[in-house]
Amino acid sequence: MLSDVSINFLLYLQTNLTVVTEFLLLGFQSSQLLRNLLFLLFLVVFVATICGNLLIIILVSTSKNLHTPMYFFISQLSISDILLSTNIVPNLLHILLNNGGTISFIGCMTQFYFFAGTDAFECLFLGVMSYDRYVAICNPLRYSSIMTNRFCVTSIIISWLMGNVISLIFTITSSKLKFCGSNIIDHLFCDLVPLLELACSDAFFVHLEIFLLAAPSVMVPTSIIVVSYIYIIISVLRIPSSTGRQKAFSTCSSHLIVVSIFYCTIFNVYIFPKREQTWVREKTSDVNKVPSLLYTVFTPLVNPIIYSLRNKDIKKAIQQAFHKTYHLINIY
Numbered sequence: 001m002l003s004d005v006s007i008n009f010l011l012y013l014q015t016n017l018t019v020v021t022e023f024l025l026l027g028f029q030s031s032q033l034l035r036n037l038l039f040l041l042f043l044v045v046f047v048a049t050i051c052g053n054l055l056i057i058i059l060v061s062t063s064k065n066l067h068t069p070m071y072f073f074i075s076q077l078s079i080s081d082i083l084l085s086t087n088i089v090p091n092l093l094h095i096l097l098n099n100g101g102t103i104s105f106i107g108c109m110t111q112f113y114f115f116a117g118t119d120a121f122e123c124l125f126l127g128v129m130s131y132d133r134y135v136a137i138c139n140p141l142r143y144s145s146i147m148t149n150r151f152c153v154t155s156i157i158i159s160w161l162m163g164n165v166i167s168l169i170f171t172i173t174s175s176k177l178k179f180c181g182s183n184i185i186d187h188l189f190c191d192l193v194p195l196l197e198l199a200c201s202d203a204f205f206v207h208l209e210i211f212l213l214a215a216p217s218v219m220v221p222t223s224i225i226v227v228s229y230i231y232i233i234i235s236v237l238r239i240p241s242s243t244g245r246q247k248a249f250s251t252c253s254s255h256l257i258v259v260s261i262f263y264c265t266i267f268n269v270y271i272f273p274k275r276e277q278t279w280v281r282e283k284t285s286d287v288n289k290v291p292s293l294l295y296t297v298f299t300p301l302v303n304p305i306i307y308s309l310r311n312k313d314i315k316k317a318i319q320q321a322f323h324k325t326y327h328l329i330n331i332y
Contacts, residue, residue, distance in 0.1 A: 020179035020198075022104045026186045027095035028289070039096040045301050046089040052304035053078035053085075056314070063317040069147040070136070071314075073129050074307055076156055077122070077258075081300030084118040087111060088189050088296045095188070105179075108190040113171040115189065115296070120217050121163030123266070126259050127221030128155045133252040134228035138235045166213050173209060177201050188289055189296070193270075218266065225259055254306050261302060265295040 028035060060066045060075040091111070095101040103111070135146050174192065178201035187194040196203050232252060239245045269291045308314045 020105065020181075020183045022102050022183060023108050023190065023198075024100055024102050024184045025091075025095050025189065026100050026184060027092065027188055029099070032099075035096045035099065039093055042089060042093055042096070042297060045297055046085060046093070049085045049089075049301040049304075050082060052301065052308070053082045055318070056304045056307065059314060059317045063320070065313055066317055069132055069152045070129075072152055073125070073132060073156075077125065077129075077303060080118050080122050080125070081303055083114060084122075084296060085300045087114040087118070092188055092297070103190065105175075108185075108195075109171055109175050112174065112190040112192070112195070113167050115191065116170055117164045117167035119163075119266075119295075120166045121159050122262065123218050123221050124159040124162055125156070126255075126262065127224040128159060129255055130221075130225040130228040130259065133255055134231055136251060137232050137248055162217070166217055169213060170206070170209060173206050177203060177206070188292055191292070218270075222263065225263075229256065254311060257306050258303055261299055262295060265291050265299065269295075 028038060056078040057075045060071045088111075091101065091103065132147060135143050139146065170192065174195055177195070177199040179195075179198050180200045182198060185194045185198065192206075196206065229252075232249075236245050236248045239248060308318065
């Protein structure tokens, strides 16, 4: 016969190890006034992000001057930014209005899938873009023969496929974890770290995937970017005139700024956690959520601004588009 202690323990398991069917995202736990202000800020940023990135996509598609590999890559980056922003921000706005919000288990995994997929794609694709800048500056005479339409399309397809495959594997493995305790996620969206905090089953395979898939998908493009810019800097320094050096480096300065913003926030959140906390058990607070905001809400807005303000061809295409629109309005 079971002892009283054993019976009580079994009753505890039966009542507490219930399967989680939905999660509660806390968002920012602050005053109503601050949450309203954040709601307005994020709403403006979201609208500006969609409009800015759509403008880049339309300009690259319609302007013949922008039918080059670099601008084709920029338009793909804009598509990724739109997907990331629409996946995160609308639900974040709902959370801010209601001081938290519930999301179903399937909805949480779906959000995580699209978030991880766009992030993995951008990691890989920024490496491709750095290689494009390397060829443009270090091998300008061979640029058209290397950066062919076939190469560009193939690199984009491979980046999207790899990003989605990596995301799908992580999503399937994470969905197999048992969530049988608290369902409260003290974060802004369904991310891997807070999900692992809530899991009450062994997450060995998730950690194995982090080592085998996530780490290489970040470190390999980072290595390509670093090596590419080392060669770029060497080539630029060899240019005799200061005007030539400035002109050469200006062609990749926008990409370098975007890379720096993206990787600094990614490394801050995932690669270099606080010393006093382990990677999985890092407890997110409102301060810790700020880096996540940078690369999910503000970076998709900053990218088109950087490329448009620092690029003469895009500014010229914008002016031409406005002139055409103005003439059409006057005609009708």
